Amino acid sequence: MNIRYEVADKVATISLNRPEVANAQNGALLDELDAAWRRAADDDEVAVILLRAEGKHFSSGHDLKGDSSAPRPAKITLEMLYQSESRRYLEYSLRWRNVPKPSIAAVQGRCIAGGLLLCWPCDLIIAADDAQFSDPVVLMGIGGVEYHGHTWELGPRKAKEMLFTGQSISGVEAERFGMVNKVVPRAELDAEALALARQIAAMPAFGLRQAKRAVNQTLDIQGFYAAIQSVFDVHQTGHGNALSVNGYPVLVDLERMKAANR
Known part of the structure; x- marks a missing residue:
């Protein structure tokens, strides 16, 4: 299983469970993750959603070695990429962001590119002191990941x-800029995140829902939703250029990407 799901004390804990590949995201993982979010959203016994990851790293992003969950077509077109990415990357992330229940991401180790699409939709982020956030997608000739919350x-x-x-x-830098709520020692990450989730779960559910709606609506009035949608189309021009130049959507020097994230 790519995802583990459990509920206790009104907290649904969703765990990324591909530690052997640093929780790289293939189609199967993202589909299972979306199903887990939906399950938590629909469960009246769940008040708070906690997203965490097994292993050393939160997520190394999209699985660039290939998605074994589906065969690769002989020809890849921009339309195919657009349809696939609009569902799994844009639609999923926006749906998680808009779940009425409060959500918390607990992030350790590397959170690279597509990893941001998992933690940014959450309402709160607790980072371990070894957390590192990055988006080296410009090395692919693309202006950033699909859910452009930067x-x-x-x-x-x-x-x-x-x-x-x-x-x-780093997590410390991210906290200074307001992207992360709190940085804690790696050994304390899960306990801190769960304690926060339980504290929030004790609050009145309707008040939490209204508070979240108030903040998200304010961001949307400021242009968040429109910007996310329009920059997704900008992202697709990068794929279009890659296809026209090389006939393949990923133009990337993996060694340079690794160097950028050391």
Whole structure:
């Protein structure tokens, strides 16, 4: 199983469970993850959703070695990429963001590119002191990952630095910029995140729902939703360029990507 799911004390804990590949995301993992989010959203016994990961790293992003959950077609078109990514990357992330129940991400180790699509939709982020966040997708000739929350999460200048250099920012830096709520020692991450989830779960459910709606609606009035949608289309022009140049959507120097995230 790519995902583990359990409920206790009104908290649904969803665990990424591909530690052997640093929780790289193939189609099967994302589909199972979306099903787990839906299950938690529909369960009246669940008040808070906690997303965590097994192993050393939260997520190394999309599985660039190939998605074994589905055979690769002989020809890849921009339309095919657009349809697939709009569902698994954009639609899923927006749906998780808009689940009325509070959600918390507990992040350790590397959170690279597609990993941001898992933690950014959560309402709160608790980071371990070894957490490193990055989006080196410019090395692919693409302006950033599909759910383009960078500017909202970090502010424009830090967002540009992350994208232009491909380098990672630490959990401590992310806390300073408001992307992360709290940084804790790695050994205490799960306990801290669960304690926070239980504290929130004790609050009135309707009040929590209204508080979340108020903040999300304010962001949407400021342009969050429209920006996410429009920048997804910008992202697709990167795929279009890659297809026209090389006939393949991923133009990336993996060694340079690894170097950027050391």
